[in-house]
Amino acid sequence: MKTLTFQNSYIIGVISAILIFGSLVECRVPSSYNLNKVDYTAINCRKHSALLTDFGAVGDGKTLNTKAFNSAITNLSQYANDGGALLIVPPGKWLTGSFNLTSHFTLFLQKGAVILASQNEADWPQLPVLPSYGRGREAPDGRFSSLIFGTNLTDVIITGNNGTIDGQGSYWWDKFKQGQLKLTRPYLIEIMYSDQIQISNLTLVNSPSWFVHPIYSSNIIINGLTILAPLYVPNTDGINPDSSTNVRIEDNYIESGDDCIAIKSGWDEYGIKFGKPSQQIIIRRLTCISPKSAMIALGSEMSGGIQDVRAEDLTAINTESAIRIKSAVGRGAFVKDIFVKGMNLNTMKYVFWMTGSYGEHPDNKFDPKTLPNITGINYRDVIAKNVTIAGKLEGIANDPFTGICISNATIEMFVKKNAIVENGVHKVKLPWNCTDISGVTSNVHPQPCALLQEKKVDCPYPTDKLPIENVQFKTCSI
Numbered sequence: 458m459k460t461l462t463f464q465n466s467y468i469i470g471v472i473s474a475i476l477i478f479g480s481l482v483e484c485r486v487p488s489s490y491n492l493n494k495v496d497y498t499a500i501n502c503r504k505h506s507a508l509l510t511d512f513g514a515v516g517d518g519k520t521l522n523t524k525a526f527n528s529a530i531t532n533l534s535q536y537a538n539d540g541g542a543l544l545i546v547p548p549g550k551w552l553t554g555s556f557n558l559t560s561h562f563t564l565f566l567q568k569g570a571v572i573l574a575s576q577n578e579a580d581w582p583q584l585p586v587l588p589s590y591g592r593g594r595e596a597p598d599g600r601f602s603s604l605i606f607g608t609n610l611t612d613v614i615i616t617g618n619n620g621t622i623d624g625q626g627s628y629w630w631d632k633f634k635q636g637q638l639k640l641t642r643p644y645l646i647e648i649m650y651s652d653q654i655q656i657s658n659l660t661l662v663n664s665p666s667w668f669v670h671p672i673y674s675s676n677i678i679i680n681g682l683t684i685l686a687p688l689y690v691p692n693t694d695g696i697n698p699d700s701s702t703n704v705r706i707e708d709n710y711i712e713s714g715d716d717c718i719a720i721k722s723g724w725d726e727y728g729i730k731f732g733k734p735s736q737q738i739i740i741r742r743l744t745c746i747s748p749k750s751a752m753i754a755l756g757s758e759m760s761g762g763i764q765d766v767r768a769e770d771l772t773a774i775n776t777e778s779a780i781r782i783k784s785a786v787g788r789g790a791f792v793k794d795i796f797v798k799g800m801n802l803n804t805m806k807y808v809f810w811m812t813g814s815y816g817e818h819p820d821n822k823f824d825p826k827t828l829p830n831i832t833g834i835n836y837r838d839v840i841a842k843n844v845t846i847a848g849k850l851e852g853i854a855n856d857p858f859t860g861i862c863i864s865n866a867t868i869e870m871f872v873k874k875n876a877i878v879e880n881g882v883h884k885v886k887l888p889w890n891c892t893d894i895s896g897v898t899s900n901v902h903p904q905p906c907a908l909l910q911e912k913k914v915d916c917p918y919p920t921d922k923l924p925i926e927n928v929q930f931k932t933c934s935i
């Protein structure tokens with residue numbers, strides 16, 4: 458027993474020594490140390506980390522930091538097979554040109570960190586055109602690399618405590634409007650041919666063109682983004698999954714001059730040949746403001762096909778249309794198995810909009826006999842206020858859009874102050890205009906067009922989960 462007591466007091470002594478030594482050590486570290494410990498959630502945590510400033514970066518908003526980003530990421534790429542690495546972008550304004558990401562890597566923007574895109578074209582390298590588009594969307598020859606670019610990667614994360622990435626797009630918008638660009642405008646973030654991507658908890662502003670463009674990729678989570686572009690600048694789409702599979706887009710707020718989300722899969726003969734659909738996509742809790750475009754567009758480039766898209770709990774304010782399907786002769790492929798549930802809409806030109814005559818071909822080599830198959834389009838549980846046209850559903854002659862289902866939709870029409878009253882009812886514009894389509898409706902107000910037959914039905918919404926819905930975030934700390 459004596460020995461034990463001795464041992465116990467010895468142990469207590471050692472513990473006190475450690476505690477005292479520990480607190481002495483603690484006294485020497487800056488008091489901000491604990492404040493700097495940050496928890497965040499991610500698909501993977503990283504074993505190694507470094508600060509952007511370790512690589513000579515200067516956060517004054519004036520010094521160009523492209524070299525610092527490149528050497529930091531090259532340096533950290535050595536840890537890809539040793540637990541991965543995280544690059545911290547501290548508070549400050551970090552001007553940079555385009556840079557490339559690497560695998561098993563996290564770019565982390567601390568609160569107050571702003572990545573500022575250079576407005577000097579020399580800082581934006583040129584990339585070859587996308588094979589599924591056959592040309593640049595805006596100029597035939599080539600395209601500028603996105604600000605943050607990645608290709609052929611596995612496990613790449615861009616996140617932070619709501620840090621900001623500012624594309625400083627006004628330079629590009631002006632030149633685009635004046636027809637002065639020889640290449641297609643850059644995107645803010647583009648990830649190609651990659652697997653396991655997370656983009657979350659950031660504010661993205663003023664992209665030169667599209668904001669977030671995953672293409673030829675899979676297993677993608679995009680959440681907690683605030684995306685802000687002026688409401689009247691063209692092509693500032695928010696999130697554009699393109700020829701990508703298994704995508705989860707949740708809790709995003711988007712204000713855009715173009716579609717808040719646009720799902721795509723290549724353009725006419727190039728997209729048909731490339732043949733990679735966008736599929737298994739879930740969108741939840743989106744808020745959108747887009748007076749010139751759609752909350753969610755499918756197409757118009759859809760020549761690899763779009764299928765199994767689920768969207769629920771959507772809010773749009775002052776937006777041209779809710780869901781819009783855009784296609785054309787020559788596109789081929791399909792848009793099918795689209796499920797939408799729960800839309801809350803306020804001030805909108807069209808709630809339901811389908812266009813089979815969108816046009817816009819990459820060149821005149823498209824085959825006008827190659828028609829898209831648009832079928833299995835399901836909408837339910839819709840409340841809309843202040844709407845100009847409830848539905849404009851326009852298929853293609855001899856290629857009707859089929860299997861349309863709309864149930865439980867209440868649409869309040871916008872009534873002009875001086876609207877004519879007939880039989881006690883304000884005359885509004887024809888609320889529905891349907892051509893070359895077929896389908897059913899149930900409990901929809903105002904009464905739909907005759908091509909949508911009344912039938913007692915709840916339009917389907919899948920009850921199974923997509924594989925990406927089972928991916929759990931880990932809690933990591935820096």
Ligand SMILES: *[C@@H]1O[C@H](CO)[C@@H](O)[C@H](O)[C@H]1NC(C)=O
Pocket residue numbers: 497498499616657658680681930
């Ligand atoms: C993003 O932020 C929200 C709210 O602060 C938090 O709950 C969530 O875990 C974060 N998600 C990611 C992926 O970092």
Ligand SMILES: *[C@@H]1O[C@H](CO)[C@@H](O)[C@H](O)[C@H]1NC(C)=O
Pocket residue numbers: 511512532535
């Ligand atoms: C880059 O990595 C090497 C280890 O390979 C390390 O010694 C070096 O200090 C790193 N460079 C910087 C600027 O941190």
Ligand SMILES: *[C@@H]1O[C@H](CO)[C@@H](O)[C@H](O)[C@H]1NC(C)=O
Pocket residue numbers: 527556557582606608
């Ligand atoms: C970034 O990747 C592109 C495409 O692979 C390549 O052309 C470019 O040289 C890379 N840039 C750097 C700085 O490595």
Ligand SMILES: *[C@@H]1O[C@H](CO)[C@@H](O)[C@H](O)[C@H]1NC(C)=O
Pocket residue numbers: 608609650
């Ligand atoms: C990236 O992956 C694509 C498709 O697998 C392949 O064609 C291309 O050569 C790869 N590029 C690089 C730089 O490895």
Ligand SMILES: *[C@@H]1O[C@H](CO)[C@@H](O)[C@H](O)[C@H]1NC(C)=O
Pocket residue numbers: 619659660683
């Ligand atoms: C992130 O910042 C934006 C812009 O300041 C703000 O509107 C948004 O509410 C912030 N998000 C979170 C989760 O704090």
Ligand SMILES: *[C@@H]1O[C@H](CO)[C@@H](O)[C@H](O)[C@H]1NC(C)=O
Pocket residue numbers: 791793830831832
């Ligand atoms: C369109 O696709 C559906 C579902 O895959 C199929 O049943 C139908 O035959 C196709 N229609 C045409 C015209 O190819």
Ligand SMILES: *[C@@H]1O[C@H](CO)[C@@H](O)[C@H](O)[C@H]1NC(C)=O
Pocket residue numbers: 799800837838839840865
């Ligand atoms: C009809 O839609 C509203 C609004 O989304 C929803 O609250 C309600 O539960 C739906 N009714 C049925 C019977 O599904």
Ligand SMILES: *[C@@H]1O[C@H](CO)[C@@H](O)[C@H](O)[C@H]1NC(C)=O
Pocket residue numbers: 804805843845871
């Ligand atoms: C209703 O919509 C009209 C035209 O689309 C718009 O001018 C008006 O401000 C909207 N009213 C409300 C209350 O939002």
Ligand SMILES: *[C@@H]1O[C@H](CO)[C@@H](O)[C@H](O)[C@H]1NC(C)=O
Pocket residue numbers: 851887890891892
């Ligand atoms: C209905 O839509 C068709 C096809 O887009 C168009 O040609 C026609 O003018 C529209 N009718 C009305 C009354 O708006």
